[in-house]
Amino acid sequence: MNNEPAQHLDRTFAALSDPTRRAMVERLAQGPATVSELAAPLPMSLAGAMLHLKVLEESGLVTSRKVGRVRTCRLDPQRLSLAEQWVAGRRALWERRLDRLGAFLDASKPDGEA
Amino acid sequence: MNNEPAQHLDRTFAALSDPTRRAMVERLAQGPATVSELAAPLPMSLAGAMLHLKVLEESGLVTSRKVGRVRTCRLDPQRLSLAEQWVAGRRALWERRLDRLGAFLDASKPDGEA
DNA sequence: ACAACACTTAAGTGATGACTTGACAATTAA
DNA sequence: TTAATTGTCAAGTCATCACTTAAGTGTTGT
Numbered sequence: 413m414n415n416e417p418a419q420h421l422d423r424t425f426a427a428l429s430d431p432t433r434r435a436m437v438e439r440l441a442q443g444p445a446t447v448s449e450l451a452a453p454l455p456m457s458l459a460g461a462m463l464h465l466k467v468l469e470e471s472g473l474v475t476s477r478k479v480g481r482v483r484t485c486r487l488d489p490q491r492l493s494l495a496e497q498w499v500a501g502r503r504a505l506w507e508r509r510l511d512r513l514g515a516f517l518d519a520s521k522p523d524g525e526a
Numbered sequence: 527m528n529n530e531p532a533q534h535l536d537r538t539f540a541a542l543s544d545p546t547r548r549a550m551v552e553r554l555a556q557g558p559a560t561v562s563e564l565a566a567p568l569p570m571s572l573a574g575a576m577l578h579l580k581v582l583e584e585s586g587l588v589t590s591r592k593v594g595r596v597r598t599c600r601l602d603p604q605r606l607s608l609a610e611q612w613v614a615g616r617r618a619l620w621e622r623r624l625d626r627l628g629a630f631l632d633a634s635k636p637d638g639e640a
Numbered sequence: 641a642c643a644a645c646a647c648t649t650a651a652g653t654g655a656t657g658a659c660t661t662g663a664c665a666a667t668t669a670a
Numbered sequence: 671t672t673a674a675t676t677g678t679c680a681a682g683t684c685a686t687c688a689c690t691t692a693a694g695t696g697t698t699g700t
Contacts, residue, residue: 418545425543428613430688431532441619447647460689462648467687481646481697489624492617496610499542503606505555510603544658561677574659576678581657595667595676 420472424495427471432456433464437487440474444486447476534586538609541585546570547578551601554588558600561590 427433436450451461465485468474473492476485541547550564565575579599582588587606590599 418548421548422543422545425539429536429539429543431536432688434532434535434612437616441616441623443623448645456688457690458647459649459691463688478647481695483647487616487620489617489621492613492620496613496617498548499606499610499613502551502555502601503603503610506601506606507603509555509557540657546658562675570658571660572677573661573679577658592677597677 420491421495421498423467423471424473424491427467427473428495430464430467432461433468436464436468437473437492440485440487444484447483447485450485534605535609535612537581537585538587538605541581541587542609544578544581546575547582550578550582551587554599554601558598561597561599564599 428437432454435454439445439450439453447462447465448458450465451458454461465474465476469476469485471491473488474485475488476483478484542551546568549568553559553564553567561576561579562572564579565572568575579588579590583590583599585605587602588599589602590597592598
């Protein structure tokens with residue numbers, strides 16, 4: 413699990429750091445969508461939206477397939493999960509530490525209980 | 527839950543998108559550390575490391591208190607949790623949809639089983 | 641054939657980011 | 671008091687990001 417290139421996490425978190433791209437992810441969480449559908453609600457040109465889409469694809473969060481002249485995009489839950497796990501892992505580590513510390517304090521100074 | 531300023535997520539994900547800052551978070555997951563301790567293993571100047579630390583603090587992922595001439599930094603698990611929940615939420619939505627779709631396909635075309 | 645459609649690419653611009661060096665506080669140790 | 675430690679601020683530099691407009695590529699409907 414620790415063997416993954418950090419670059420992937422770089423790109424994934426960077427992709428998620430932009431509100432436009434998070435909006436795209438939110439939309440895609442409801443189901444697949446075409447490039448135009450993703451771009452339509454955004455306050456920018458189609459070309460601008462495509463740049464964001466490119467970032468999402470390069471991060472691996474989104475995959476797409478083109479049939480005819482329409483490109484359909486969908487979310488990749490695995491990549492989402494990867495980012496989630498990194499965060500969860502560090503948080504678990506830190507909270508476990510806090511728990512141990514609490515237990516130690518409780519044990520060495522039982523007056524402080526309750 | 528949807529009422530939080532998107533800005534916080536912007537900053538949190540942006541903070542996590544840099545390997546140097548993730549290294550700092552990893553270090554802080556083991557326990558509090560001073561500015562120098564955080565900067566020591568990094569291939570950059572102290573001032574450079576402080577800029578990263580500033581980003582982490584502005585995102586809320588890290589808090590710090592200065593006593594004497596030493597500033598001690600620690601992780602804020604709540605902020606970590608916030609980012610985690612955003613990702614988990616979208617992923618859950620999408621995977622729930624995939625499950626529904628799978629169930630539908632199984633029901634309408636039972637030949638495909640096993 | 642022709643036009644409308646759905647993208648795609650390229651080039652350019654202004655704003656952020658990730659550093660650097662260097663000067664400067666504030667605290668502690670000798 | 672002097673000097674070392676620990677951190678902070680201020681410029682300045684170079685790269686990357688977030689767009690824009692404009693032009694171009696296939697695809698589909700008439």
